[in-house]
Structure formats: structure tokens, C-alpha cells
Amino acid sequence: MSLLEVDGLHTRFPTPRGTVDAVNEVDLTIRSGEIVGLVGESGSGKSVLADSIAGIVEESGEIADGDVRLHDESLLAMSDAERREMRGGAISMVFQDPMNSLNPTLTVGEQIAESVRLHGHGGESTRLSAEVKRKILGAAKDSEAWRRAIEMLETVEIPEPESRAVDYPHEFSGGMRQRAMIAMALAAEPDLLIADEPTTALDVTIQAQILDELRALKDAFDTSILLITHDLSVVAEVCDRVNVMYAGEIVERAEARELFDNPQHPYTQGLIASTPRLDTPTEDLQPIEGNVPDLIDIPYACHFAPRCPEAKRECYEVPPDFRPVGRTLDDGTMPDDEWGDHVAACLRRGPEEEQL
Numbered sequence: 335m336s337l338l339e340v341d342g343l344h345t346r347f348p349t350p351r352g353t354v355d356a357v358n359e360v361d362l363t364i365r366s367g368e369i370v371g372l373v374g375e376s377g378s379g380k381s382v383l384a385d386s387i388a389g390i391v392e393e394s395g396e397i398a399d400g401d402v403r404l405h406d407e408s409l410l411a412m413s414d415a416e417r418r419e420m421r422g423g424a425i426s427m428v429f430q431d432p433m434n435s436l437n438p439t440l441t442v443g444e445q446i447a448e449s450v451r452l453h454g455h456g457g458e459s460t461r462l463s464a465e466v467k468r469k470i471l472g473a474a475k476d477s478e479a480w481r482r483a484i485e486m487l488e489t490v491e492i493p494e495p496e497s498r499a500v501d502y503p504h505e506f507s508g509g510m511r512q513r514a515m516i517a518m519a520l521a522a523e524p525d526l527l528i529a530d531e532p533t534t535a536l537d538v539t540i541q542a543q544i545l546d547e548l549r550a551l552k553d554a555f556d557t558s559i560l561l562i563t564h565d566l567s568v569v570a571e572v573c574d575r576v577n578v579m580y581a582g583e584i585v586e587r588a589e590a591r592e593l594f595d596n597p598q599h600p601y602t603q604g605l606i607a608s609t610p611r612l613d614t615p616t617e618d619l620q621p622i623e624g625n626v627p628d629l630i631d632i633p634y635a636c637h638f639a640p641r642c643p644e645a646k647r648e649c650y651e652v653p654p655d656f657r658p659v660g661r662t663l664d665d666g667t668m669p670d671d672e673w674g675d676h677v678a679a680c681l682r683r684g685p686e687e688e689q690l
């Protein structure tokens with residue numbers, strides 16, 4: 335069953351230079367208990383899409399069209415108060431730089447305990463000052479929330495959680511801060527965890543540990559995860575399904591294995607060819623020429639056309655529709671489970687009779 339459904343979402347930012355269409359007609363589905371990847375180069379619109387789902391689009395932005403439904407309930411139709419409450423519970427976010435999300439004036443344990451309490455109390459105390467929070471939480475050190483905070487630190491494998499819980503965020507290493515952030519997000523027992531580049535700032539070994547952690551936590555808590563990254567190797571390692579985003583649009587979607595074994599959209603193929611892997615020498619990497627376009631009034635139908643080695647004139651004129659591109663079985667039929675769900679928005683792909 336679908337947990338989250340994003341339907342024809344359009345998020346834009348009016349600017350003096352024109353309107354930035356950061357998210358354009360995007361559809362996205364996340365089922366219960368799966369890790370869905372969202373990949374694409376910098377400036378593709380991944381974070382704006384995540385923020386739109388979580389209801390935290392910057393003030394200057396607007397959701398012009400489409401819908402976001404969680405458990406079949408429209409989040410866009412909710413009042414701010416309802417949303418706030420929902421954010422404390424059903425959706426949690428983890429960002430690249432936990433320093434921006436952790437409060438430097440509260441200990442790590444206090445913050446996680448607060449997240450536990452907010453989950454239980456509908457989020458009414460977010461406006462309390464650090465001082466007041468500390469009083470409440472300090473008095474409640476033996477409380478259920480504090481015990482739960484220690485447990486969460488243990489779950490994300492922070493060594494000696496009891497003594498680390500009274501440390502301030504700056505006393506943690508980058509990797510530990512990120513774990514603490516994940517602990518805090520999970521303490522709210524969200525149905526959906528949105529992780530926006532959660533490991534980008536960390537070194538490779540720590541990255542791998544955090545990703546293992548996310549996967550284990552998903553299993554333990556049955557939380558669905560939307561994992562945003564521009565690093566394909568991260569996606570290959572942890573995701574069940576992947577959405578590839580380019581210039582405000584989803585261009586390909588598939589089960590993760592299928593996407594890497596059988597990439598179809600020229601953009602996805604370019605991304606994979608430009609991603610370092612253990613078994614490819616760096617000299618063999620082929621970067622995609624050019625850059626993500628400015629998302630103001632893109633004048634061509636397929637946003638990737640100017641960078642695409644296969645583009646024809648029609649690609650600039652005819653908007654590409656999603657086409658089934660999954661591999662066929664020996665008997666010529668399409669498997670309808672994992673591979674059947676493989677689509678790409680490219681006129682030069684899909685069933686032979688439809689290809690440009």
C-alpha cells in the first residue's frame with residue numbers, strides 16, 4: 335500500500351529574473367516500509383521536492399499545482415497547525431548538516447527526549463525557550479522520555495550513550511552528530527523519514543556506517559525513507575526503488591537493481607557512466623558535458639536535450655511521456671512485479687514502435 339503519493343506537484347519561486355520552476359509535474363510514490371532514492375545533479379530540484387512534501391518550502395516559494403497525500407490524506411489541504419503536528423509525528427527530516435538542525439544550547443539527550451515528548455504531546459511546546467526546556471527535561475531526567483533518548487542513542491550505535499547524552503552537539507564528531515540527528519528524527523516515530531543528503535559531508539567509512547544504520551532502522555521501525563543524494567553509489571547500496579530527477583522533473587524510475595543493470599534514460603546512463611565505482615579506473619569516468627539549466631522558462635520540451643548525445647530535433651519540441659522500459663522476459667512478456675515498474679521519459683526509448 336502507498337504511504338505517500340505525490341501527484342503532479344509544481345513548486346515555483348517567483349524571482350526578479352522570472353519564475354523558477356524547481357519542481358515540475360512530479361509524481362512520486364512511496365510504499366510502506368521501503369527506501370526510495372531520489373538522485374540527480376546539484377540544482378535538479380531534489381531538496382525543493384523534499385521540502386514540498388514536508389511542508390517547509392521557503393516563504394518565497396509556492397506550490398502552484400498538484401497534491402501530496404500521506405495515508406491518503408492531502409497534506410496541502412491541512413492548516414499550518416495540523417501540519418506542525420503532523421511534522422512532529424508522521425514525517426521527520428534529516429539534513430546534510432546536523433549543526434543547522436541541532437540546538438547548540440541543549441544537550442543531545444535533551445533534544446532527543448524532547449522529540450520523544452513532542453511525539454507524545456502533539457508538538458505544543460516547540461516555542462519554549464532553551465532554558466525552560468532544560469528545566470522541564472532536567473527535572474525529568476529519570477523520565478520515560480530520557481530513557482527513550484538513551485535507547486535511541488544506543489540504537490544508532492553511539493558508544494556509551496548515557497554519558498554522551500549529556501554532551502552538547504559541538505562535542506560530537508560529524509558522524510556522531512548525524513547519528514544523533516537520525517536518533518532525534520526517529521524518536522518521533524515517523525511513518526516517513528526524509529533524509530536530504532544525510533551522508534554527503536561525511537567521510538566514506540562513516541557514510542557507509544550511517545547508511546547501514548538507516549537500513550537497519552528501517553527494518554526495526556518499519557519507517558519508509560526517502561533518501562536524497564547526488565551519489566549513485568549510495569542509492570545502489572540502500573534503496574529499494576529509485577527516482578532520477580533532472581531539471582525539476584523525474585526522468586526515470588525503477589527498482590534499484592534494475593536501474594543500475596538496465597538504465598534507460600540517457601541522463602541516467604550519463605550519471606552512471608560518470609560515477610566512480612570500485613571496479614572502474616577513474617580515467618574511464620565520463621562526465622556528462624554541460625550543466626543543469628537555469629530552471630527559469632526552459633524553452634525546450636525535454637530538459638536534457640541540449641546535453642543529450644542522442645537528441646533529435648523532436649526532443650526539443652515534443653514533451654517526453656513516461657514509457658515502460660523494463661526488460662522483457664524470454665517469452666516476450668514484461669514481468670509485472672519489480673521490473674514492470676520501470677519507466678523513462680524519453681522519446682528515444684520504450685516499445686520499439688514508439689521510439690523516435
Ligand SMILES: Nc1ncnc2c1ncn2[C@@H]1O[C@H](COP(=O)(O)OP(=O)(O)OP(=O)(O)O)[C@@H](O)[C@H]1O
Binds near residue numbers: 349354378394395629
Ligand atoms: N528560495 C529559492 N528562490 C529561488 N530559487 C530557488 C530557491 N530555492 C531553490 N531554488 C532553485 O530551485 C532549483 C532546485 O534547487 P534544489 O536545492 O532543490 O536542488 P537540489 O537538487 O537539491 O541540489 P543539491 O544537490 O545541490 O542539493 C535550483 O535552481 C535553485 O536555485
Ligand code: NI
Binds near residue numbers: 380382
Ligand atoms: Ni539539495
